[in-house]
Amino acid sequence: MVEEIKLTRGVRTLTGDPKKAIISLSIPMMLAMSIQVIYNLVDAIWVSGLGADALSAVGFFFPFMFLIMGLSNGIGIGASSAISRRIGAKDKDGADAVSIHALLLTLLVAMVITIPAFLLAPSIFDALGADDVLDLTVAYARVLFAGTIIIFFMNVTNNILRGEGDTKRAMYAIVVGSVLNIILDPIFIYVLDQGVAGAAQATLLSIAISALLIAYWLFFKRDTYVSIHFRAFSYSQHTLWEILRVGIPASFQQMSMSLSMLVLNGIVVVIAGSDGVAVYSTGWRVVSLAIVPLLGIATSVTAVTGAAYGMKAYDKLDAAHLYAVVTGLKIELVLAALTFIFAPQIASVFTQSEAAAHLAPDIATFLRIICIFYPTTSFGMQSSAMFQGTGNGIKALVATVFRSIITTLPVAYILGIVVGWRLLGVWSGIVIGNVIGSIAIYAWSRHYIHSLASITG
Numbered sequence: 246m247v248e249e250i251k252l253t254r255g256v257r258t259l260t261g262d263p264k265k266a267i268i269s270l271s272i273p274m275m276l277a278m279s280i281q282v283i284y285n286l287v288d289a290i291w292v293s294g295l296g297a298d299a300l301s302a303v304g305f306f307f308p309f310m311f312l313i314m315g316l317s318n319g320i321g322i323g324a325s326s327a328i329s330r331r332i333g334a335k336d337k338d339g340a341d342a343v344s345i346h347a348l349l350l351t352l353l354v355a356m357v358i359t360i361p362a363f364l365l366a367p368s369i370f371d372a373l374g375a376d377d378v379l380d381l382t383v384a385y386a387r388v389l390f391a392g393t394i395i396i397f398f399m400n401v402t403n404n405i406l407r408g409e410g411d412t413k414r415a416m417y418a419i420v421v422g423s424v425l426n427i428i429l430d431p432i433f434i435y436v437l438d439q440g441v442a443g444a445a446q447a448t449l450l451s452i453a454i455s456a457l458l459i460a461y462w463l464f465f466k467r468d469t470y471v472s473i474h475f476r477a478f479s480y481s482q483h484t485l486w487e488i489l490r491v492g493i494p495a496s497f498q499q500m501s502m503s504l505s506m507l508v509l510n511g512i513v514v515v516i517a518g519s520d521g522v523a524v525y526s527t528g529w530r531v532v533s534l535a536i537v538p539l540l541g542i543a544t545s546v547t548a549v550t551g552a553a554y555g556m557k558a559y560d561k562l563d564a565a566h567l568y569a570v571v572t573g574l575k576i577e578l579v580l581a582a583l584t585f586i587f588a589p590q591i592a593s594v595f596t597q598s599e600a601a602a603h604l605a606p607d608i609a610t611f612l613r614i615i616c617i618f619y620p621t622t623s624f625g626m627q628s629s630a631m632f633q634g635t636g637n638g639i640k641a642l643v644a645t646v647f648r649s650i651i652t653t654l655p656v657a658y659i660l661g662i663v664v665g666w667r668l669l670g671v672w673s674g675i676v677i678g679n680v681i682g683s684i685a686i687y688a689w690s691r692h693y694i695h696s697l698a699s700i701t702g
Contacts, residue, residue: 253409253410253411253468253469253470254410255270255409255410255411255412255413255470256332256409256410256470257410258270258410259329259332259409259410259548259549259552260332260333260552260556263549263553263561263562263564263565263568264564264565264568266410266545266549266565267542267545267546267549267565267568267569267572268572269545270407270410270412270544270545270548270549271412271538271541271542271544271545272541273412273413273415273416273541274407274412274415274416274540274541274544274545275537275538275540275541275542276416276420276541277415277416277417277418277419277420277423277541278419278537278540278541279534279537280419280420280423280424281419281420281422281423281537282530282533282534282537283423283427283534284423284424284426284427285530285533285534286530286531286534286594286595287427287430288426288427288430288444288448289303289527289530289595290594290595290597291430291431291434291435291444292434292441292444293527293595293596293597293598293601294434294435294597294598295434295440295441295598296598296600296601297519297520297523297600297601297604298377298378298381298519298600299378299381299440299441300523300526300527300601300604301375301377301378301381301382301519301520301522301523301526302375302378302381302382302384302385302441303385303441303444303526304510304519304522304523304525304526304527305370305373305375305378305382305510305522306370306382306385306386306389307506307526307529308503308504308506308507308510309362309386309390309503310389311499311502311503311506312499312500312503313358313389313393313396313397314396314400314499315495315496315498315499315500315502315503316354316358316397316496316499316500317351317354317355317396317397317399317400317401318400318404318495318496318499319492319493319494319495319496319497319498319499320347320350320351320354320397320400320401320404320488320492320496321347321400321401321402321403321404321405321492322404322491322492322495322547322633323347323487323488323489323490323491323492323493323495323638324343324344324346324347324401324404324405324408324488324492325404325405325407325408325544325547325548325551326408326491326547326551326633326634326635326636326638327340327343327408327484327487327488327491327551327636328340328343328344328405328408328409328471328551329408329409329410329547329548329549329551329552329555329634330487330551330552330554330555330634330635330636331343331555332408332409332410332470332551332552332555333551333552333553333554333555333556333558334555334556337470339484340408340409340470340471341471341472341473341474342479342481342484343471343484343487343488344405344471344473345473345474345475345477345478346480346481346484346485346488347401347405347488348398348401348402348473349478350485350488350492351394351397351398351401352394352397354397355393355394355396355397355398356394358390358393359390359391359393359394362386362390362393363387363390363391366383366386366387366390367379367383370382370383370386373507373510373511374511374514377519378519381440381441384440384441384442384445385441385442385444385445386445388442388445388446388448388449389445389448389449391449392449392452392453395449395452395453395456396449396452398456398460399418399422399452399455399456399459402456402459402460402463403415403418403419403459405463405469405471406418406459406462406469407544407547407548408547408548408551409469409470409471409548410470410548411469411470412544412545414459414462417458418455418456418458418459419455421454421455421458422451422452422454422455423451425450425451425454425455426447426448426451429447429450429451430443430444430447432447433446433447434447487636490636490638490639491633491636491637491638492638493638494633494638494639494641494642495633495638495641495642497642497646498629498641498642498645498646501642501645501646501649501650502645502649504649504650505649505650505653505654508654509525509653509654509657509671509675510522510525512657512658512661512662512671513525513668513671515662516661516662516667516668516671517607517667517668520603520604520607521607521668523601523604524604524607524608524611524668525611527595527604527608528592528608528611528612528615530595531584531591531612532612532615532616535577535580535581535584535616535619536577536619536622536626538573538576538577538580539573539576539577539622539623539626539627540626542569542572542573542623542626542627542630543569543626543627543629543630544630545569546565546566546569546627546630546631546634547630547631547633547634548634549561549565549634550562550565550566550630550631550634550635551633551634551635551636553565553634554634554635554636559694559697559698560698562631562635562694562697563694563698565631566627566628566631566690566694569623569627569630569631570623570624570627570628570687571623572623573622573623573626573627574620574623574624576623577619577620577622577623578619578620580616580619581616581617581619581620584612584613584615584616584619585612585613585616588608588609588610588612588613588616589605589609591608591609591612592604592605592606592608592609592612593605595608596608607668610668610669610672611668611672614669614672614673614676615672615675615676617676617680618675618676618679618680618683621679621680621683621684622679622683623683624683624684624686624687625644625648625679625682625683625684625685625686625687626683628641628644628686628687628689628690629641629644629645629686631690631694632690632693637693640686640689640690640693641686644682644685644686644689645682645686647682647685647686648678648679648681648682648683648685648686649678649682652677652678652681652682653674653675653677653678653679653682654674654678655674656673656674656677656678657670657671657673657674657675657678658674659674660673660674661674
């Protein structure tokens with residue numbers, strides 16, 4: 246009887262029809278992530294009002310924010326995957342244990358990052374070539390480095406909700422933080438005259454409020470599927486490994502992409518200085534918005550395929566994967582066309598100030614090249630999410646490293662510097678690497694799913 250009461254609407258959706266589950270769980274996350282990325286775009290617009298140096302400062306920190314988000318999301322994805330598999334196997338106690346272990350791991354990792362990153366910020370960014378904008382970069386970075394624990398908590402707990410199919414409340418938390426951020430940005434940057442550091446302060450405060458909202462649901466209202474009681478905590482190496490076998494590769498996936506971005510930043514600095522970094526980081530915000538539908542679908546793929554894997558319902562797993570890939574492909578074909586057509590208009594939005602106006606043509610060129618890889622990204626992203634859902638994080642990691650480092654970086658360097666195509670070559674290298682990597686991981690994923698079906702057949 247207790248088990249029936251705990252079967253929330255999200256859990257029933259998660260274990261039902263896979264195609265309906267993909268759509269039902271994806272839409273809230275698409276909306277949430279769209280608003281989140283819109284905030285990022287608005288943030289860039291407000292920061293651009295401070296000039297090209299401010300944009301460059303944010304650009305130099307961008308890979309580190311990507312790293313922080315990657316590590317926290319890695320733990321969260323590991324927890325989400327393990328929770329969904331436990332749900333599929335009807336192991337409620339196991340799902341609860343996963344949640345507690347994930348939160349304690351979050352605290353530990355965040356503490357390890359915060360102190361050295363905060364203290365060494367000047368040396369880190371000086372070594373990365375931020376000479377001209379070092380003070381601005383450090384001022385921005387230290388605020389967010391100090392709030393690492395808040396960022397980690399928000400991302401991990403949000404993933405816990407997604408793992409049990411509660412994407413609506415996961416959406417509410419993200420939307421609240423993003424809308425607050427949009428409101429607070431101009432206040433902190435201009436009204437309180439905090440400049441580029443004010444953008445970071447607004448971001449951290451907004452994330453903290455979102456984190457408090459999720460904490461209320463988990464620790465006070467307690468109407469989620471998972472129940473978190475730290476007094477009942479009992480360390481389990483097996484439970485920790487359930488999180489880490491997906492979480493570590495997922496974190497390294499993000500880290501590999503962060504490393505790729507750092508190296509690409511370095512190549513861009515050599516070719517075009519801080520202006521090139523401003524073009525890259527600003528243009529990538531638009532890319533982030535364009536792939537939001539894929540990210541929203543991917544969160545549902547991880548949970549749905551995880552539950553199907555836990556139930557050993559491999560036909561559901563197969564249906565969910567293919568449906569997600571095709572749906573994402575159709576959406577991205579439309580978005581790629583729109584990006585290509587309206588690239589100059591999009592670029593103008595981020596270059597309103599006189600100090601940033603000269604960047605507009607380069608940003609438009611970036612967008613028209615980069616949008617080529619939008620459609621094929623669906624093949625790679627949904628396949629990676631499927632591997633994570635089934636507990637095969639290493640496969641997703643290998644494919645990501647192949648795409649973001651082994652393929653992308655050498656091609657970008659050769660075309661940009663050796664061949665002499667400069668920024669055009671770097672952007673082309675990013676496209677080539679992503680297209681090849683996405684196709685490769687899709688082929689691998691289909692082979693894996695067919696092998697599961699043959700075992701049960």
